Amino acid sequence: MLTEEFAGRVVTWFRKNGRILPWRVGRDPYRIWISEIMLQQTRIEAVIPYYHRFLEELPSLSELAVCDSDRLMKLWEGLGYYSRARNLKRAAEAAVEKFGGTLPRDAALLRSLPGIGEYTAGAISSIAFGLPEPAVDGNVLRVVARVTADPRDVLLASTKKDVTEALRLIYPTGQAAGDLTEGIMELGERVCLPNGTPLCESCPLKELCLSRKENLWEAIPYRAPKAQRRIVPMTVFLLEKDGGFALRRRGETGLLAGLWEFYSVERALTKRELPEYLAPLGADMASLTDLGKKKHVFTHVEWHMHAYRVRVSSLPQGFSLHGAEEIGDSLALPTAFKPFYEKIKKAV
Numbered sequence: 162m163l164t165e166e167f168a169g170r171v172v173t174w175f176r177k178n179g180r181i182l183p184w185r186v187g188r189d190p191y192r193i194w195i196s197e198i199m200l201q202q203t204r205i206e207a208v209i210p211y212y213h214r215f216l217e218e219l220p221s222l223s224e225l226a227v228c229d230s231d232r233l234m235k236l237w238e239g240l241g242y243y244s245r246a247r248n249l250k251r252a253a254e255a256a257v258e259k260f261g262g263t264l265p266r267d268a269a270l271l272r273s274l275p276g277i278g279e280y281t282a283g284a285i286s287s288i289a290f291g292l293p294e295p296a297v298d299g300n301v302l303r304v305v306a307r308v309t310a311d312p313r314d315v316l317l318a319s320t321k322k323d324v325t326e327a328l329r330l331i332y333p334t335g336q337a338a339g340d341l342t343e344g345i346m347e348l349g350e351r352v353c354l355p356n357g358t359p360l361c362e363s364c365p366l367k368e369l370c371l372s373r374k375e376n377l378w379e380a381i382p383y384r385a386p387k388a389q390r391r392i393v394p395m396t397v398f399l400l401e402k403d404g405g406f407a408l409r410r411r412g413e414t415g416l417l418a419g420l421w422e423f424y425s426v427e428r429a430l431t432k433r434e435l436p437e438y439l440a441p442l443g444a445d446m447a448s449l450t451d452l453g454k455k456k457h458v459f460t461h462v463e464w465h466m467h468a469y470r471v472r473v474s475s476l477p478q479g480f481s482l483h484g485a486e487e488i489g490d491s492l493a494l495p496t497a498f499k500p501f502y503e504k505i506k507k508a509v
């Protein structure tokens with residue numbers, strides 16, 4: 162069971178040991194929101210330059226609400242999970258419309274905005290507004306599961322819900338609320354390590370921790386084995402015409418929604434099969450260049466790609482031509498296609 166002593170120890174530890182990070186200067190809800198979205202699945206060190214660049218270009222929620230979508234995608238390029246950037250803009254538009262251009266001081270209202278779920282609403286509420294709202298991520302689940310020696314699967318929604326409720330009962334208000342949120346996360350990241358032996362001797366929770374007492378840290382947190390990723394073989398064509406390359410924007414939903422893509426076929430085509438797919442485009446097979454193979458891993462899918470550059474006289478439906486420079490400067494290309502783009506850019 163979690164106690165107020167747990168909360169007090171974490172807050173004291175954080176005030177003494179917490180790292181100085183750009184989004185910890187001041188308690189501006191907009192800045193905290195942007196940092197929290199960027200930090201989901203990306204390391205702190207990698208986020209810092211993106212964070213500065215983003216806020217230099219879009220320093221306020223109202224500027225984000227009216228920014229150009231391609232510019233936004235470009236600012237996000239490399240962070241992955243582009244739907245998060247799209248949701249930022251949609252949420253900013255909604256906040257302008259419904260809340261006068263600010264984020265609401267209420268977790269339920271925050272959750273009504275696109276892309277703001279339990280975790281982000283809890284982080285903004287506690288860190289920016291000092292409300293007693295937990296924000297439970299993987300670090301928090303690990304620390305709590307270990308302290309309480311909870312044997313349940315931490316990936317289950319029911320476990321997360323129970324941990325959130327247990328924390329809510331002991332959450333302080335004011336500055337301590339934010340310090341507890343950031344403190345548990347940082348403790349999970351730096352002391353109660355995800356991979357490798359936790360640094361129990363440096364942990365402020367060592368006297369309370371049941372996993373330490375019973376030497377359970379290898380078994381907890383428990384995770385049920387994951388389903389295997391789906392492998393998608395893919396042949397990618399960098400179709401070239403009049404000095405430009407054929408691209409189209411992906412649909413508004415699904416994997417890599419709204420980003421730009423080259424023409425591709427979800428099959429590993431042999432060289433003998435290529436003309437069959439390229440002949441309708443008036444392909445000049447003499448110009449065909451093999452750009453090699455790459456694998457790109459997403460959460461549930463792996464793309465096994467083989468790419469070719471080829472000159473054509475017409476484009477597939479829905480595609481338009483773009484110069485190599487334009488692609489680099491203003492179109493958001495998924496990381497998966499970047500190695501092939503880099504090859505053509507060098508060769509242009």
Ligand code: SF4
Pocket residue numbers: 304307308352353354359360361362364365366367370371372373378
């Ligand atoms: S005492 Fe060890 S296992 Fe327990 S919370 Fe601290 S670091 Fe984690």
